[in-house]
Each structure stands twice: as C-alpha cells, then as structure tokens.
Amino acid sequence: MSQTSDSGESSPASRGRRSRSPRAQEDGGDTAGDRLRQLSINEGEDRDRDHNRMIRIQYRKLISTVQQNREAMLNSKSNKLTEALEEANRLFDGVSRAREAALDAQFLVLASSIGKEKANELQLEMSAFDSAAFAEDLLTFMGINRTEVEETDDPEDIPGGFLPSDAWQTVGQEALKYLRRAPTFHYMMGSFKSEPPVPKQRIERQKKASRGKAERAMPAQLKKMESSHQEATEKEVERVLRILQTHFENDPNTPISFFDLVIDPNSFAHTMENIFHVSFLIKDGLAKIKLDEDGLPIIEPTKPTRGGEEDNRTGARNQVIVTLDQKEWKEIIEIFQITEAMITPLSQTTEDEMETE
Amino acid sequence: MSQRKRSKGLSSSQMTDGEEDCSPSQRDQPFQDQMNQKVSELVQFLLVKDQKKIPIRRADMLKTVGQKYKNYTEIVNRAGKTLQEVFGLQLMEIDTKLHTYILIDNLPRAEGEYLCKDKEKEKMGLLLVVLSFIFMKGNSVKDTALWEFLRLLRVHPGKPHKVFGDVRKLLMDEFARQKYLDVTPIPLTDPPEFKFQWGPRAEKETSKKDVLKFVAKIQGKDPTFWVSQNKEAEAEAAS
Amino acid sequence: MAAQMTNAHRRFLQVLMSNGITEASQARKLHQHCCEIDKVYYAHDKLDDFISTINSHLQPLFMQIRKGISEEDGRAHYAVVNLAETEVTKMASDYTETELELFRKTMDLIILSENGFASSTDILNLADQLKTKKMKKKEAEQVLKVFVEDKWLSEKNGEYTLHTRCIIEMEQYILSNYQDVARKCNICHSLAIQSQVCECCGIGMHLPCVRKYFRGQAEPRCPKCNEFWSCDLPGTSQMGSHTHHRAHSQA
Structure with missing residues (x-):
C-alpha cells in the first residue's frame, strides 16, 4: 500500500492481519471458518448478542471518526491512520460472525482509500507544496x-x-x-445576419423643444418613415383636416386665414409640407379656399352635402395656386405676426392629437 | 466541380483516370483558384470559431470546405500553414478520437505585450493559479480541496465574485468546455464530488515547466526547490 | 512579389488584432518593439511598408489593417478590419442577433441625426421594439456598455456615437447603405459621422478638419459657398462635437 517508509505509518508486514484468522494464532490447527462455526454454536446466545452489538457499535464509531477526520489523517505527519487500523485489528479479534466482519470490511475499504491518497501525496512529500x-x-x-x-460583513471572509x-x-x-493563448479576431462588418430596411430620411430634430417631450416621439417618427410614403401622407392629410375642423367648430364665424393655418414659423420645410397636405384636402373637396375682402386667402372645411356636383364645380373654380419661397415665408411671418404653427409638427404632437397607432 | 484537365507530359505512373489527388503543379488555374478560395474560407472559419475558445470539430470544418470536396486534408494542411505564416498561430488537434482542433500562439514569448482584453486577462490569471495548484498537488485534486485553496484568495464557489461572478460555473462549465480543465465526477459519491485535472488545451497552451516557473516566481524560490515537481517538469520537457 | 512575413510582422498583427484599434504613436512604438524582439531590420519611417507587407497576406482573407482619423482629436489610428460578408463571417459569436439589431438601430439613429449622436433615452426606447426579441431597458443599457468597452460605440454625456474603430471598419458599408443621408467631409472626403454643416449650401466637415481649415483665418467662410461659417469653431469656446448649427439669418 505505501511506497516509502518515511511516514508515520507502519509497513505492510506488521499489518499482515489478513492472513490471520481470529484466535487461529492460539489454536494453531483450526481454520478460521471452522472456528467461526464452532463459536456461533457453542457460545451462549445472550452473551453473544450483547457482545456482537458492542462490536458493531465500536466499528461504526471508528468508521465515523475516520470519515470525519479524513483531512487530518492525510497529513503526512499524522499517525492517526495507523492508530485506527490498530483499533480495527483489536476489534476484529472479537468478531465471530459475518455480520460484524462485514463492518470490518467496510472499514478496510475506507482505510485503504485514505491510504492510497496518502501514498499519492507521499510521492511529493520530499518537495512539500x-x-x-x-x-x-x-x-x-x-x-x-x-x-x-477591509470592512467586510461576510463571516466567511478571511480578514487580514x-x-x-x-x-x-x-x-x-x-x-x-x-x-x-491565441489572440482572437473581432469585427462588426459582415456579422449582421439579415438586411433590415434602412430609413433614408434625415430626422428633422426640432432642437430644444423636442428634447423634453420627445420620449415617444423619436421612435414614432422612425415608424412613420418606415411605413409607405403614401400611407404617411394620407394620415397626415387626415390630421390636418381634423385640426382645421376643430378650429372651425370652435369659432364658426371667424374664417381661418390660409397662411395662419399652413405656416410654421419654426420651419420652412414643414410649411411646405403643410401646403402640400392642404392641397389634397382642396382637391378632394374636403376644404375650400376663398378670398376675403382684402384679397387674402381663407380656408374652411366643406360641409358634407347631398348635391355634390355643384359644390365640386364651385371648388374647382376657386382653386388658388400658392407659391412661397423662404424670403416670402419670413415676410409673411412678420407681417401676420405668426408665432406658432396651427398644424403642429409630428414631433411635437401630443397623445390626444395622434391617431391611435 | 469542373472537369479537371490533365496537363500534358505527365510522367508519373500514378496518374490514372479517376485519380483524385494530383500534385498541384499539374492542375489548371481555375482549380488552383478554387483551392485557394477554399483555404481562405477555412482560415476565416477557424479564426471566427476560435473567438469563444471552444475546440473546433472536424465535421464543422468539413461543412465549410464543402462535404463533397475530396482534397480536405490538403486544404486543412494549407490552412494551417497560412495561419502560421500570416498570424504565427498553430492549428492543433487535441483529441484524436473526436477530431477536435484548437489554435495556439506559436510566436516566441516576449515581455510587455497586451494580447488580451482586461476581462480575459483576469480569467487567465485565475486559470493559471488553478492549473498551478493542480500540478503541484500531484496532477489531480478534489473539488473540495480546490475550493478550500481558492477561499484563501477570497474566491468562494458559492458567492458571486466581484470579478468572476459565478466561479463554480467559470471553472466547471466555461473552462471545462474550452478544455482548459478536465472535470470528472468521482463515482459513488453522494453528494457528487468532482476531481480536477488539466485539460488538453492546457497541456498544449502551457507546460509543467512553465507552470513551475510561475509558482517559483510568485514564491520567490528556484524551481528546483520542489524536487519531484521539477523532475516531472523536466521529464515532460524532454519527451 | 510582396515581401515575406517575419515574426515581427506576425507579432505586430497579433497585438493589433487584440487591441482592435491602436493609436498611431502606439503603433510606431510597437513596430520598433517587434523588430527588436524578432531581430528584424527596423527603419522608423517604414511603418507603412511594414503594414503593406502584412496587408498583402491578409488580402485573400478579406482582412486588412486600415488607417483612419479620429473625429474627436484628429489623430490617426490603425484597426484590423473585416471586409467581407459571407456565411462564415456571419458566424461571429461576440453578440447575439438581438444585440446586433440594437446596434444597427443605434447606428441608424446616429447617422440620421444632425450632430452624429444618439441619446441613451432614444436608444433605450428602441429596445422594446426590436423584431428579433424584445429587450428590457436594463439589459439594453448593459449591452450598450459592452459596445463601448469593445470600442464600437463611444459615449459622452449620456449620448452615443460611433467609435473610430467602427467608422474605420464600417465606412464602406455606411456609405453604400445610407447613401443619401451619410455625409462626406468636404475637406478630406471621408465619411463624417460628427460634423459641422453649412446652413447655406449644406456641405459638412469633420471638426478636426474645420479646425485645420480655418486656422489663422480672421473670418471663417464656407469653402464652397463662401458664406460666413456660422458654427462655433472647435477649440475656441468649447471644443467638442456637440456644436449644433445655428439658424442662419439672411442678411
């Protein structure tokens, strides 16, 4: 079992108990088996029972002790394994039946496993790590x-x-x-698995105004970009109509200046869009433009009537062509004192105005 | 695959109809180009697969090359040569039964280089410490012994670690799958206990001698201080 | 016939690969270091040739050591990049498909923005609209952090832009996929993510390029339309890329 003699443990020779059977030393001639059979027949049963039970208890105690102190026994300077073996030897002398012998066998399995581990470590014993x-x-x-x-709440942590x-x-x-270790190559180009649609239009950021409220606005705007252009236009035209109708309902007697409606003093581009959308309303007969006393265009939503034809003809005759360049746009803003857009740009739209997505 | 034209003036008696492996000089240009392309693809494949450091299976390499491709061996050899020639990396088989491969660095070691991201560096530090413990303790340790040792370094298997997170997972899952460590259950133990040994990747990426050098440096001693470990390390280096 | 690779070349390539992106002065030091270790002839002004040798061997693999200029400080950097898009390159395992989708949407926001930055709020809002798998805001925050660590994005004051490494690798991809939107610098003709724009004629310039171009000029004027350059010049009041162009009033 062991390979060196430099440990605290005894050599195999002195542990040649396996070759000895209980009391065979004294008796000489009898085999162990004969002896055992004789014992179990001859001895008084009560005395046997107590005796055997004691043996079993002691074996179990020995096995438990060895198991719990395994690490300590592995320590090369420890003699504990030898002591345990000697104890087991002593117990074995009192064993007369297979039942107790089985416990002895169990102990031996345990002891030899520890012994093997110790031997393994003994190899490095000369250069202790x-x-x-x-x-x-x-x-x-x-x-x-x-x-x-270090301040630590953990009791497991070793201080120091x-x-x-x-x-x-x-x-x-x-x-x-x-x-x-081989260095690894990492890259982004070529790692994408699929090709999603890429939005091609630049997002017109409404500068400071949009920052606070734009929590939902940005992704919504992206969504708008991704859906088809036609759909977006239709939606926007509808929205403009509703704005127009709302204002007209609030004050049916005051006509709405066309410029007041379409001009966005903050964005020329948006103004152009508004004009574009309003032209759809006129083309479809949903709104009509008139000229007021001063010759300036005013706009109102059309009332739905049965006799459509007449109105159409009327509408067609009253179509006004509006051209506006940036210079004129600025002039109109000044002249008409337009401070805010009636048609709010999408990025500033409140939840109420937005159609449910 | 296009018909291979046989070039004239063949003197080799081995060339018969249906012969697959002709020598390169006797192939025509389109074939050469296709071969070169396959080699390049395989090199790219190996580089990408090595990102996670999980050993690459031959079957996956075959799939990249194209299963019908008969010149697989030559392509793999040339890919290995390219990796060596361009990157200084070596393609090595670590399991001859399962046919799995890894890439290792073949350049002579030098000081003062930064070949890793910080996170990786820390993991490698832990790995080397574990490998050292295993070797110095006789090439095999029980998990309980390892955890007991790591506790001394403020690394606990049960507690999430500030740097390593779930250490048990790192050692028994990540390092095991990467084949740095070989973690095997000890039979008939309940609750199950494990033993830790060096994995085949560790055996290729480092050596007992190097690990002993590391331990020696940390402890400020000469490697020969540990006589039997040193003997073992020398024996391995000699073989 | 290209020059042979030596261990010095290989070592240089290995380090560059690990770093992802390396600043030019670091690269020069590394060049010297590698030549010394591997006992290869070193000439301090031959870095470009050195790199060309490596690139000629990387070319069949669709890889390259590529040089680019940082939009922040104008310094030159080198990155090892991938140029191909194949079944093999799609096997990259650094990020999941969902994480890549988040990255692409972030890239969209950045490129489509006026100043080349996307706020973290905007990006996080995208997180639960991803097609592959919805991502919680906390998870997305963590993913953004990794992108910054890995040098694909850089972060400033809660806003994200593309890292120089990303721009160097993705320039061609961006120019072809964002054709109408992506800007090219009027001075150096490279892709410009962060830029100052002339309100009048719409041309854009990198901030370092603006700084260089207008250095010593009493009155900065647009190189194309000659109108007064309305943006704050970087390096004067507050350097940095956060300059919005002001509303330009006609005289």
Whole structure:
C-alpha cells in the first residue's frame, strides 16, 4: 500500500492481519471458518448478542471518526491512520460472525482509500507544496495591503488585508507570459445576419423643444418613415383636416386665414409640407379656399352635402395656386405676426392629437 | 466541380483516370483558384470559431470546405500553414478520437505585450493559479480541496465574485468546455464530488515547466526547490 | 512579389488584432518593439511598408489593417478590419442577433441625426421594439456598455456615437447603405459621422478638419459657398462635437 517508509505509518508486514484468522494464532490447527462455526454454536446466545452489538457499535464509531477526520489523517505527519487500523485489528479479534466482519470490511475499504491518497501525496512529500503559503504569496503579488483591514460583513471572509480592484489583472498580466493563448479576431462588418430596411430620411430634430417631450416621439417618427410614403401622407392629410375642423367648430364665424393655418414659423420645410397636405384636402373637396375682402386667402372645411356636383364645380373654380419661397415665408411671418404653427409638427404632437397607432 | 484537365507530359505512373489527388503543379488555374478560395474560407472559419475558445470539430470544418470536396486534408494542411505564416498561430488537434482542433500562439514569448482584453486577462490569471495548484498537488485534486485553496484568495464557489461572478460555473462549465480543465465526477459519491485535472488545451497552451516557473516566481524560490515537481517538469520537457 | 512575413510582422498583427484599434504613436512604438524582439531590420519611417507587407497576406482573407482619423482629436489610428460578408463571417459569436439589431438601430439613429449622436433615452426606447426579441431597458443599457468597452460605440454625456474603430471598419458599408443621408467631409472626403454643416449650401466637415481649415483665418467662410461659417469653431469656446448649427439669418 505505501511506497516509502518515511511516514508515520507502519509497513505492510506488521499489518499482515489478513492472513490471520481470529484466535487461529492460539489454536494453531483450526481454520478460521471452522472456528467461526464452532463459536456461533457453542457460545451462549445472550452473551453473544450483547457482545456482537458492542462490536458493531465500536466499528461504526471508528468508521465515523475516520470519515470525519479524513483531512487530518492525510497529513503526512499524522499517525492517526495507523492508530485506527490498530483499533480495527483489536476489534476484529472479537468478531465471530459475518455480520460484524462485514463492518470490518467496510472499514478496510475506507482505510485503504485514505491510504492510497496518502501514498499519492507521499510521492511529493520530499518537495512539500504548501498551498497556504502559495496563497499568501499570491496575495502579496496582487498587491494586498495588509495594514489596512477591509470592512467586510461576510463571516466567511478571511480578514487580514485590502485587495486592490486590479488584483486579478496583475496576476493575469503575469499569467499571459506562461500561456500560449491565441489572440482572437473581432469585427462588426459582415456579422449582421439579415438586411433590415434602412430609413433614408434625415430626422428633422426640432432642437430644444423636442428634447423634453420627445420620449415617444423619436421612435414614432422612425415608424412613420418606415411605413409607405403614401400611407404617411394620407394620415397626415387626415390630421390636418381634423385640426382645421376643430378650429372651425370652435369659432364658426371667424374664417381661418390660409397662411395662419399652413405656416410654421419654426420651419420652412414643414410649411411646405403643410401646403402640400392642404392641397389634397382642396382637391378632394374636403376644404375650400376663398378670398376675403382684402384679397387674402381663407380656408374652411366643406360641409358634407347631398348635391355634390355643384359644390365640386364651385371648388374647382376657386382653386388658388400658392407659391412661397423662404424670403416670402419670413415676410409673411412678420407681417401676420405668426408665432406658432396651427398644424403642429409630428414631433411635437401630443397623445390626444395622434391617431391611435 | 469542373472537369479537371490533365496537363500534358505527365510522367508519373500514378496518374490514372479517376485519380483524385494530383500534385498541384499539374492542375489548371481555375482549380488552383478554387483551392485557394477554399483555404481562405477555412482560415476565416477557424479564426471566427476560435473567438469563444471552444475546440473546433472536424465535421464543422468539413461543412465549410464543402462535404463533397475530396482534397480536405490538403486544404486543412494549407490552412494551417497560412495561419502560421500570416498570424504565427498553430492549428492543433487535441483529441484524436473526436477530431477536435484548437489554435495556439506559436510566436516566441516576449515581455510587455497586451494580447488580451482586461476581462480575459483576469480569467487567465485565475486559470493559471488553478492549473498551478493542480500540478503541484500531484496532477489531480478534489473539488473540495480546490475550493478550500481558492477561499484563501477570497474566491468562494458559492458567492458571486466581484470579478468572476459565478466561479463554480467559470471553472466547471466555461473552462471545462474550452478544455482548459478536465472535470470528472468521482463515482459513488453522494453528494457528487468532482476531481480536477488539466485539460488538453492546457497541456498544449502551457507546460509543467512553465507552470513551475510561475509558482517559483510568485514564491520567490528556484524551481528546483520542489524536487519531484521539477523532475516531472523536466521529464515532460524532454519527451 | 510582396515581401515575406517575419515574426515581427506576425507579432505586430497579433497585438493589433487584440487591441482592435491602436493609436498611431502606439503603433510606431510597437513596430520598433517587434523588430527588436524578432531581430528584424527596423527603419522608423517604414511603418507603412511594414503594414503593406502584412496587408498583402491578409488580402485573400478579406482582412486588412486600415488607417483612419479620429473625429474627436484628429489623430490617426490603425484597426484590423473585416471586409467581407459571407456565411462564415456571419458566424461571429461576440453578440447575439438581438444585440446586433440594437446596434444597427443605434447606428441608424446616429447617422440620421444632425450632430452624429444618439441619446441613451432614444436608444433605450428602441429596445422594446426590436423584431428579433424584445429587450428590457436594463439589459439594453448593459449591452450598450459592452459596445463601448469593445470600442464600437463611444459615449459622452449620456449620448452615443460611433467609435473610430467602427467608422474605420464600417465606412464602406455606411456609405453604400445610407447613401443619401451619410455625409462626406468636404475637406478630406471621408465619411463624417460628427460634423459641422453649412446652413447655406449644406456641405459638412469633420471638426478636426474645420479646425485645420480655418486656422489663422480672421473670418471663417464656407469653402464652397463662401458664406460666413456660422458654427462655433472647435477649440475656441468649447471644443467638442456637440456644436449644433445655428439658424442662419439672411442678411
């Protein structure tokens, strides 16, 4: 079982108990088997029962002790394994039946497993590796500060120093010198699995105004971009109509100046869009433009009537062509004192105005 | 695959109809180009697969090359040569039964280089410490012994670690799948216990000698201080 | 016939690969270091040739060491990039498909924006609209952090833009897929993610390019339309890329 004699344990020779059967030494001639049979027939049953029970208890105690102190027994300087074996030897002398012998066998399995482990470690015994010392030296290498004690709530944590946050990087840096690890290639180009549609229009950011309220606006705007252009136009035309109708309902007697409606003093581009959308309303007969006393265009939603034809003809005759360049746009804003857009741009739209998505 | 034209003036008696592996000089240009392309594809494949450091299966390599492709061996060899020539990396088979491969760095080691991201560096630090413990303790340790040792370094298997997170998972799952560690259950143990040994990747990426050097450096001693480990390391280096 | 690769070349390539992106002065030091270790002839002004040798061997693999200029500080950087899009390149395992989708949507926001930045709020709002798999805001935050660590995005004051590494690798992809929207710098003709724009004629310029171009000029004027350049010049009041162009009033 063991390979060197430098341990505290005894050599196999002195443990040659396997070759000995109980009391065979004294009796000489009888075989163990004969002896056992004789014993179980001859001895008084009551005395046997108590005796055997005691043996079993002691074996179990021995096995339990050995199991719980396994690590201690592995310590090369320990004699405990030999002592346990000697104890088992002693117990075996009192064994007379298979039942107790089985416990002895169980103990032997345990002892030999420990013995094997010990032998394994004995190989390195000449160059003992003190793992605790290694751990301490590692901590030192990592830059542990032993004067400062780290506050820790964890009872498991071993006190005795503050470990810097780059401790493992320090070890890692050194470790790389001993590992032939291949560097890896990382890239983004070519890693995409599919080709989603890419929005092609620049998002017109409404500067400061949109920042606060734009929580939902940006993704909504992206959505608008992705749906077909025609759909978007239709939706917007409807929205403009509703705005027009709302204003007209609030004050049916005051005509709405066309310029008031379409001009967005903050964005020339948006103004152009508004004109575009309003032209649809007129074309479809949903709104009509008239000229007021001053010759300036006013707009109102058409009332739905049965006799459509007449109205259409009327509408067609009253179509006005509006052209506007940036200079004129600015002039109109000044002249008409337009401070805010009636048709709010989408990015500033409130939940109420937005059609449910 | 297009018909291979046989070039004139063949003197080799091995060339018969249906012969698959002709020598390169006797192939025509389109075939050469296709071969080159396959080699390049395989090299790209190997580089991408190595990102996660999980050993690459030959079956997957075959799929990239095209299963019908008969010159598989030559393509793999040339891919290996390209990796060496361009990157200084070596393609190595670590399991001859399962036919799995890894890439390792073949350049002579030098100081002061930064070949890793920080997160990887830390993991490698832990790995080397574990490999050291295993070797110095006789090439095989029980999980309980390993955890007991790591606790001394403020690394606990049950507690999430600030740097490593779930350490048990890192050691028994990630390092095991990457074949840095070999984790096997000990039979007839309940609750199940495990033993830790070096995995085939560790055996290729480092050596007992290097690990002993590391331990020696940390402890400020000469490697020969540990006589039997040193003997073992020398023996391995000699073989 | 291209020059032979030596261990110095291989070592240089390995380090560049690991870094992802390397600043030019670092690259020069590395060039010297590699030549010294591997005992290869070193000439300090031959870095470009050195890199060309490597690139000639990387070419069949559709890889390249590519040089680019940072939009932040104008410094040159080198990155090892992938140029192909194949079944093999799609096997990259750094990010899941969902994470890549988030990245692409972030890229959309950045490129379509006026100033080349996308706010974290806007990006996080996209997280639960992803087609592949919805992502919680907390998860998306973590993913953004990884993108920054890996140098695909860079972050400033809660806003994200493309990292120089990303621009170097993705320039061609962006120019072809965002044709009408992506800007090219009027000075250096490269892709400009962050830029200053002339309100009048719409041309754009990188901030470092603006700085260089207008250096020493009393009155900055647009190189194309000659109108007064209305943006704050970087390096004067507050340097950085956060300059919005002001509403330009006609005289």
